[in-house]
Amino acid sequence: MLKFIIKRILSIIPTLFIVAAIAFFLIRLVPGDPAVMLVGDLQDAEILEEVRIRMGLYEPIYVQFLIWLGNILQGDFGTSIMTGEAVLPALMDRFLVTAQIVLLSVSVAMIIAIPLGMLAAWKQNSSTDFLITSVIILSLSLPSFWVGIMLILYFGVTLEWLPTVGYATLSEGFWLHMSYLVLPVSSLVLGEMATITRMMRSSTIETLRLEYITHARAKGIKESIVLRRHAFKNSFAPSLTVLGLILGHLLGGAAVTETVFSLPGLGRFMVESIYARDYPVVQGAMLLIAGIYVFVNLIIDLLYPIFDPRVKL
Amino acid sequence: MRFQHTIKHFIRCTYILFFLLIPVNETIADKSVSTLRVALNSDILSTNPGVRRDSNTDVVLNHIFESLVAYKDDISVGPLVAKNFSISDDRTIYTFQIRQGLKFHNGEPVTAADVKWSWDRYLRPETNWKCRRWFVQNEKEEDNQGVVIKSITVSGKYEIEFLLDSPNAIFLELLANFQCLPAVVHKSSVDSQGNWVKPIGTGPYKFKKWKRGEYIELEKFADYLPRNEPMDGLTGARIALTEKIKFQILTDAAATRAALLSGSIDIFPYVPMHMVEELESQENIRIQQTDTLGWSELLIQTLDPILRDVNIRKAIAHAINREEIIGFTTYGQASINSSGVPAAHPSHTVIHDKWYEFSPDKSRALLKKAGYRGQLIKIQTNRKHPGMYNNALVVQAMLQAVGINCQLELLDWASQLNNYYSGDFQLMTFSFSAIANPTLRYSKLIGLKDRRPNSQWDSRKADDLIRKVRMNDNPEQINQIYEDIHQLMIEEIPIIGLYNARISSGTTKNISGFSPWPLELVRLWGVSVD
Numbered sequence: 042m043l044k045f046i047i048k049r050i051l052s053i054i055p056t057l058f059i060v061a062a063i064a065f066f067l068i069r070l071v072p073g074d075p076a077v078m079l080v081g082d083l084q085d086a087e088i089l090e091e092v093r094i095r096m097g098l099y100e101p102i103y104v105q106f107l108i109w110l111g112n113i114l115q116g117d118f119g120t121s122i123m124t125g126e127a128v129l130p131a132l133m134d135r136f137l138v139t140a141q142i143v144l145l146s147v148s149v150a151m152i153i154a155i156p157l158g159m160l161a162a163w164k165q166n167s168s169t170d171f172l173i174t175s176v177i178i179l180s181l182s183l184p185s186f187w188v189g190i191m192l193i194l195y196f197g198v199t200l201e202w203l204p205t206v207g208y209a210t211l212s213e214g215f216w217l218h219m220s221y222l223v224l225p226v227s228s229l230v231l232g233e234m235a236t237i238t239r240m241m242r243s244s245t246i247e248t249l250r251l252e253y254i255t256h257a258r259a260k261g262i263k264e265s266i267v268l269r270r271h272a273f274k275n276s277f278a279p280s281l282t283v284l285g286l287i288l289g290h291l292l293g294g295a296a297v298t299e300t301v302f303s304l305p306g307l308g309r310f311m312v313e314s315i316y317a318r319d320y321p322v323v324q325g326a327m328l329l330i331a332g333i334y335v336f337v338n339l340i341i342d343l344l345y346p347i348f349d350p351r352v353k354l
Numbered sequence: 355m356r357f358q359h360t361i362k363h364f365i366r367c368t369y370i371l372f373f374l375l376i377p378v379n380e381t382i383a384d385k386s387v388s389t390l391r392v393a394l395n396s397d398i399l400s401t402n403p404g405v406r407r408d409s410n411t412d413v414v415l416n417h418i419f420e421s422l423v424a425y426k427d428d429i430s431v432g433p434l435v436a437k438n439f440s441i442s443d444d445r446t447i448y449t450f451q452i453r454q455g456l457k458f459h460n461g462e463p464v465t466a467a468d469v470k471w472s473w474d475r476y477l478r479p480e481t482n483w484k485c486r487r488w489f490v491q492n493e494k495e496e497d498n499q500g501v502v503i504k505s506i507t508v509s510g511k512y513e514i515e516f517l518l519d520s521p522n523a524i525f526l527e528l529l530a531n532f533q534c535l536p537a538v539v540h541k542s543s544v545d546s547q548g549n550w551v552k553p554i555g556t557g558p559y560k561f562k563k564w565k566r567g568e569y570i571e572l573e574k575f576a577d578y579l580p581r582n583e584p585m586d587g588l589t590g591a592r593i594a595l596t597e598k599i600k601f602q603i604l605t606d607a608a609a610t611r612a613a614l615l616s617g618s619i620d621i622f623p624y625v626p627m628h629m630v631e632e633l634e635s636q637e638n639i640r641i642q643q644t645d646t647l648g649w650s651e652l653l654i655q656t657l658d659p660i661l662r663d664v665n666i667r668k669a670i671a672h673a674i675n676r677e678e679i680i681g682f683t684t685y686g687q688a689s690i691n692s693s694g695v696p697a698a699h700p701s702h703t704v705i706h707d708k709w710y711e712f713s714p715d716k717s718r719a720l721l722k723k724a725g726y727r728g729q730l731i732k733i734q735t736n737r738k739h740p741g742m743y744n745n746a747l748v749v750q751a752m753l754q755a756v757g758i759n760c761q762l763e764l765l766d767w768a769s770q771l772n773n774y775y776s777g778d779f780q781l782m783t784f785s786f787s788a789i790a791n792p793t794l795r796y797s798k799l800i801g802l803k804d805r806r807p808n809s810q811w812d813s814r815k816a817d818d819l820i821r822k823v824r825m826n827d828n829p830e831q832i833n834q835i836y837e838d839i840h841q842l843m844i845e846e847i848p849i850i851g852l853y854n855a856r857i858s859s860g861t862t863k864n865i866s867g868f869s870p871w872p873l874e875l876v877r878l879w880g881v882s883v884d
Contacts, residue, residue: 071766071768071769072765072768072769072772072773073766073767073768073769073770073771073772074768074772077768077771077772077775078768078771088484088487089775095482123399123406124397124399124400124406124566125400125406126566131566134566135567190608190609190612193609193612194612197612197613197616197618198612198615198616201616201617204616204618205609205612205613205616205618206602206604206609206610206612206613206618206619207568207569207602207618208568300605300606300609301606301608301609302609303568303602303603303604303605303606303609305565305566305567305568305603309567309605310567313396313605316738316766316767316768317768318768
């Protein structure tokens with residue numbers, strides 16, 4: 042296992058290098074540059090040229106890349122062109138906000154989806170299965186931004202139960218902090234829950250058809266124990282893979298949800314930086330997101346043998 | 355069975371948890387009557403005035419900082435940090451008396467030496483002050499506004515003199531500019547290397563906290579010394595009536611609307627036009643509107659092989675029904691204006707209302723005269739600014755109706771702005787930010803395109819006229835020159851002005867004292883929460 046972990050960690054290096062190169066060159070292919078966004082419409086072309094020179098945008102591109110790469114290796118992700126703040130701390134602050142929302146929503150989604158999926162599989166082709174499947178399809182069809190706005194309108198505007206926008210840190214009070222998370226987490230849970238439920242349902246259906254389950258039932262073991270002790274682990278393994286992909290994707294930033302709820306998260310920050318052509322932030326964010334993906338999938342791979350002992354690392 | 359019981363138990367717990375959270379909402383938003391909560395549609399860029407800025411940054415910084423002079427409601431210039439000012443007979447020496455008793459946010463008194471220190475800092479190239487070019491001798495003649503500050507002298511503890519190279523009629527207007535605010539700043543705002551550390555100004559509010567991406571908080575400056583006269587534009591008594599201001603960053607308009615309706619914010623400064631009618635119908639919401647000095651137009655690249663023919667440009671002008679555009683794009687909430695002098699500006703006369711009538715027949719006749727053979731003309735636009743996009747849609751339809759082969763080229767804002775600066779477009783829907791002085795507006799438009807590609811009007815005649823204005827401080831003569839410029843614009847059609855938009859601001863009904871104004875900058879002094 043240790044060998045596996047070391048191999049995976051070493052494989053991160055070329056992955057991140059490729060991501061760094063793609064991030065660096067890709068953003069520069071897009072027309073417009075940060076000097077334009079900084080200068081706005083009130084200034085002259087000469088000021089634009091001055092700002093471009095000051096930003097080093099006229100250096101040969103490979104020089105710019107090597108300088109940036111060298112700084113990255115020293116832990117310096119640069120400073121935001123638009124705001125002047127250091128990129129890495131800015132990204133980490135926003136990542137923490139995104140991580141709270143995503144981890145909470147994935148946890149809640151799992152708590153709901155796993156038993157729901159197993160129930161649907163156990164009651165396959167019954168009215169319960171039909172109801173659950175219909176709810177899943179509906180959840181998958183609803184765009185998260187629409188769900189978010191509807192939640193705001195109902196719980197925030199009509200009932201005035203929860204705040205509609207903004208964010209409070211944990212240090213400002215646990216309940217206050219949680220109150221700001223309820224609506225965004227709820228809007229994310231619907232979509233994630235649907236995906237995991239479907240996965241759990243189909244893998245549980247397959248597992249329940251296996252001989253050892255029939256054997257367990259024939260021995261007179263209670264159905265709840267059959268499901269919990271015998272079926273669950275094998276059924277959950279495929280969902281674990283999907284979970285890793287969902288987690289990696291959302292930790293990269295649920296930009297739409299963060300925009301609707303005005304949350305200072307990584308996704309929204311990344312989108313705003315792309316529009317502003319804030320090269321250091323975009324590059325740093327892409328590196329961070331790639332790192333998150335790799336790390337999350339490493340953890341998932343390490344957890345796999347727990348649920349499926351046939352898998353050897 | 356046990357499984358189902360577990361599910362039921364979980365659902366029960368969720369309900370209980372949910373209801374426990376309800377009372378929390380009472381304390382969630384800062385509903386203290388001493389806090390004014392205002393929506394900003396993006397985060398500010400900096401607290402350093404005039405260095406990194408956009409319109410939201412201007413809003414926040416104009417509450418922390420003040421300049422020597424500022425704009426009044428009637429767009430004239432009045433004293434702010436200055437008690438009064440005088441101009442020498444040869445119009446090269448401007449003397450400002452600083453108000454005594456004025457303090458910085460750190461308690462230090464404001465003196466003429468502080469004003470000089472601030473200005474010396476702005477004029478140093480390493481400060482990167484955006485408006486430095488307006489006040490120094492530039493290498494390129496076309497960059498000069500005619501103002502060169504030769505020296506700034508402290509002639510008394512509360513008296514400072516600006517000596518200009520030559521007389522100039524717009525010097526005070528340049529000093530009053532709030533976009534690259536030439537604020538009086540305390541030395542402690544920078545460190546020993548000259549790097550910006552924190553904002554210490556003289557405004558009615560002082561900087562408290564900036565949580566990036568979330569909010570900016572200002573608190574009332576208890577030792578603020580207001581002027582005696584009533585509030586007037588950015589001058590007069592700028593009295594803080596609330597203990598705090600919280601600028602909440604809300605990037606989504608729908609979410610901002612929900613926040614206003616739920617009472618999470620008190621002021622929605624720029625309500626999108628399509629939301630105005632619905633918000634007006636809400637009991638607890640008040641909508642206020644005003645015409646602005648911002649200008650929406652159709653830019654024309656007069657160097658383009660097709661569009662360099664003035665008959666083609668006249669054909670386009672005749673094809674455009676500006677009233678219909680206003681009806682579609684702004685729901686009728688704008689003033690038709692094809693002149694660089696805004697409709698709400700005191701210098702706007704009936705001459706500025708002259709333009710080409712909407713006449714598809716005349717348009718077709720001109721196209722025939724020009725020998726137009728259906729060559730493709732593209733209109734560049736973007737989705738970030740719905741007004742520009744909607745203008746482009748309607749203009750395209752109108753041009754196609756007269757036989758012009760016209761397509762939209764949809765770009766993102768950064769790309770379009772890039773093309774604006776490089777002149778790489780044929781037609782482009784655009785909006786210029788509010789500028790108080792038409793001379794500054796025309797100075798932006800007029801210039802030689804081979805030297806300044808983002809100039810819209812490459813005309814020696816126009817250039818001569820604008821230079822005359824800069825040297826003239828007689829209002830009647832200035833207004834006459836503005837009319838002459840507009841007559842020339844009608845002949846040469848370098849640009850097709852569409853309208854000056856109206857802005858709509860939404861507030862909850864417990865807010866008093868707030869009013870939008872033509873320069874669009876949000877003003878929160880004199881505003882209270884009942």
